[in-house]
Structures are given as structure tokens and as C-alpha cells.
Amino acid sequence: MSAEVNPLTVITPRSRRRRRVGRIMEGVATSAALLAIVVLGIVIVSVARKGLPAVNADFFTKNPVPFGQTGGGIENAIVGTLIMTAMATAIAVPVGVLIAIYDTEFAPPQVAEMIRLALNVLAGVPTIVIGIFIFGLLVAGSGQSAIAASIGLSIVMLPVIARATEEVLALVPTALREGGMALGATRARTVITIILPTAVGGILTATIVAVARAAGETAPLLFTSSIFANTVVTDVHQAMASIPLTIFVDSESPSVADQQTAWAAALVLMTCVLVAGIIGRLLSLRTRRQIERAR
């Protein structure tokens, strides 16, 4: 071996090949990651480009106009989505949080595991199946209603809230539970006065994420609240318009104005979901930091 050869920098065919494979793998993985961002970007830009021209004050404050006319808005759909999502949240949050409390604080380990499995399965049930289930249970015979739609949406929200709440409850240090018990608090009292207040930020995050999910759900509404008037409905026993169904229906209309409305409605819905997602993310980071401090 001559003195000039540095064994650490020698390039053999084998090392060259290995280096090449490494570089290719890195490149493929990086482009896959970039693709996700690019797809999101394309969706946002194209929806914004097609929808933005129709978004104005009237769009939020006026009801749809009869076929063929221009102008009007989707006030009925916005109000309907708000009411139905709110009702679904009112059902899903208490039930979901209670499930999470039972699972983390009271259930024997095997039972908790079973419930977790059930929640995961429920989260994976296609929403069209939930829709037809609610249709058979509540709509067939008695007609469509916002209540039936809300119950369908709450089933979609339930596993999201329960699982996310469970995760944040599990983060609350055991030392805090013991601290409460050592002062003579019952388990329930400890949960209500110490555990829940510590985890409230996380529960809020879970709720926001679930609301965003429910607001965009279409399938359960198809069966429960799809035959609606072009006016604002506040009677929960009647079907209400909703943003997702407005997008669905208007996009199939031969009227250019209706198609324009569908894009604008899609833009509004997407913006709301994006903003909710970002708020939820920030809140969740804050909660985690706070719980870390209590450790």
C-alpha cells in the first residue's frame, strides 16, 4: 500500500453502488413528502381560483335563487351546517369524554382495550353506512330531519373525540391522581377537579378536529337531510341545507351560476376546516407543554 492512499477515502465499485442506492432512496422519500404538500397546494389554489370570484357578502347572507337566475348565496346551507354540527357536537362531546374517562380511569385493562378496539372500528366504518343506518333507524317512516342528521354526524365525531381525549388523559401524570386521592378525594372527584381541568385544552383540540370532520361529512346527510328548501330552516324536525350537500348538488347542475356556487361553497368549507385544523394543532401543542410542566 503506497503512502498516498488514504483508506478512508478509497472508492470501490461496491461503495459507489451503495452510495447511489442511498441517494435514490432519500430522493424518493423526499419527493413523496413534497408531493403531499404539492397536492394540498394544488387543491387550495384551484378551489380558490374557481370559488373566489363568487365569494362576496351576498354569498353569506342570501339564500339560493331559482334555477337560471344569478346572484343569491348559501345562507341556508351555512346556517344548516352550523346548527347540525353544533347539535352533533353537543351529543358527541359529553359521550366521547365520558368514554375516555371510563377507559383511562375506571375500566379494567382488558375492557379498556376492547373499548379502544371498538372505537377504532367505529372510526373506520364508512360514513355512508352510518348514513343508511340512521336512515333505517330514524328517517324511514318519519321523514328527514336535522336531528337525525346530527345523530349521524355525532357517530362520526364520537371516536375522534373519545380517542383524542383518552390520549390527553393518559398524559396527565399519575402523581396528580395520587395527590388527589391522598387528600381523601374519591376517584370521580379527582377526575372532575384535577384531571379534566388539566386536560381541558386537549379535549378542546379533539372537539375542534371532530367538528371540522363533521362539518365536511356528506354521506350521513344524504339520507337524513337532503330534501331541503331554499330558505333558512331553524326547525330541527325538518331537513336543513348544508354546505357539503350544496357543493354536491350544485356541482351537478347544468347552470354555470350553480357550478360557480359549488366552488365557492367548497372554498368556504375548506377554509373553515383548514383554520380549525391549525387552531387545533396549536392548542394541542400548548396543552402538551402545560402537562409537561406538571410532570
Next chain:
Amino acid sequence: MSMMTESDRSEDPGGTAESADVVLARSSAQMAELASKHAATPQEGKPVVLSMKGVSVSYSGTKAVRDVDMDIHKTLVTAFIGPSGCGKTTLLRSLNRMNDLIPGASVDGTITYHGHDLNAPGVDPVEVRRRIGMVFQRPNPFPKSIYDNVAFGLRLHGMKDNLDDRVEKALRQAALWDEVHNRLKSSGLSLSGGQQQRLCIARALAIEPDVVLMDEPASALDPIATQRIEDLVAELKNDYTIVIVTHNMQQAARVADMTAFFSVDVNETGRCGVLVEHAPTVELFTRPKDDRTEAYVTGRFG
């Protein structure tokens, strides 16, 4: 040797090269100091608060500590010392039924509190813990204000009259009032580690317990904060019966009237904690009856 601190050791470059005479001279001087600080038979005339008869604690069938017979006397500080894994914390937690919270934990034998069986059917663990409070190894203030941390137990037990006065009294007892009286509304988590631990002590004292169990209360604290906790323990024993677990022999020698030495018994069925000797602190440190105690307090093991 038993009284040597970490800093003593580091100042001694020879380490173990110290002559036996020097060790003996120093240790006898320290023992004399110890004897002057504690009564020879501090338990005399003090009623028994907690009594253990043949107590064993198991986790999922495996014994962690077995066959403990011991009396804890009123308004004395009793220290549990011993090497890791000897079951001292486990036994402590069985004195206010905190082991109930651990799935699979079970207590055999009898533990009586003023003659009443702690584990008898119908005994409400909530009532037990109301009278026998606990301070944990790591400070665990609730993520609430300083005031609400102390008021928590008071509200829980309906002791809502003069809430402000009770909170102040508890914080004064825990020697924390002067440091926090002008920021009672700030979070308990904003305090330093030592202050947090005194807050936890105040929280335990607020509901006027009879016994306070302390599980290595200073092990997560720096030396100055540790000393404050020890001073506090010395102060509190006028009103409370205190049981303190410590892995620090010097701490036991400084604060305890009675000391119980636990060891680990290893046999073919596994490792299990046993109570080796329970005696007045002076006696246990100066005239240990058991070889294992002597080996431990003179620093030959542990």
C-alpha cells in the same frame, strides 16, 4: 463512617485509606451528638397510633415486604430506612391505603389505626386518607393556584368556614407563607422544587390529619431545600405523628426519633423486603442488635 456526607468523601483523596481509628473517633463524636439530640427511649409514654401485626404486601402474588410487626407512636418521627427494593415505600403506602390504587396489590396481616383495622370491610379509604395524609417523593402540586392547592382538601371535606385563615395557617405550618403570601393566585407550578414540596406539605396539613406519611420527601430536592424540609419535620412532630421513608441514613439520624431498618431477603423464591430492626434512632445507630443493621449504618453495604 455512618455520618459521612458526600462532600466529606470527596475531600478525602485517599478514599478508603482512612485509618480505622480516625473513623472510630469521628463516628463516636457523631454518635455523642446524636445521643444528645434524641431521647434514649422516645416512645415511652406515647400512645400507639398505627400498629402493624404480621403485615405483608404483595403485588400480583409476589411479596414485596413480609411479616412486619411494628408500632408507630404518637407525635414522634419514625423513619423507614434501608436499601432500594426493601419495601419501605410499599409498606408506607399500605398505611393509608394508597396501595388500593395499584391493580394487583394486596395487604395481609393487620394494620390498626387507634385500634381500628384499616382494611376491615366497610372502611372507607377516603376517611383513612383524610386522617393519614401523604407527601410524595416528587412534588406533585395540582396545576391550580397556590391558594387552590391548599384549599382543595378543605373544600373536599366541607371545611369551608374561614377558608382563608385555614389556608394561611397551613402555609405557615409548612414554612411557606412568607414566600407566597403576596402571590397566592399564581400557579403552584411556578414555585421552585423545594417550595412545591412545602406546598404539598401545606396541602396535606390543611385538612388537619393525625398522621403524615412522607415518601422520601426531599430526594428530588437540593441540599438547602432538603434542610428546610427537615427543619419542618422537626417542627411538625409537635402536632403530628410522622412516618418518613428515606434512603438517606444521615437524614434519618437527623430527624427521626425512632428508626426502622429494612433489608432485602434473597432466597430461592425471589427477593423480599423484611423489617430487620425497629428501635429508638440513637440505639439503632449506636448499638444495633442485628449484624445487617450494623453493616448498613456503618456503611459497609447499601
